[in-house]
Amino acid sequence: MSGFLLTPAEVRELTGRVRRSTQAQTLRSMGIEHRVRPDGSIVILRAHAEGVLSGEAHAKAGNKEHEPNWSAI
DSSP states (O other), X not given: OOSSBOOHHHHHHHHSOOSHHHHHHHHHHHTOXXXXXXXXXXXXXXXXXXXXXXXXXXXXXXXXXXXOOGGGO
């Protein structure tokens, strides 16, 4: 592992796809944020991908507890 961005080889391994358009589609379906550079290459932050795949991103988003509005009763 090197750098804070996934390498093109790591993007291929993560998505199981070779074509950039299908890589982007697969990343969207996995909930992994990415950007497409002007040359068409895909950029993914390593920390974000690791967070999503480990469930940390979901845990942070779901950290807010849901309770009834007791003051409305």
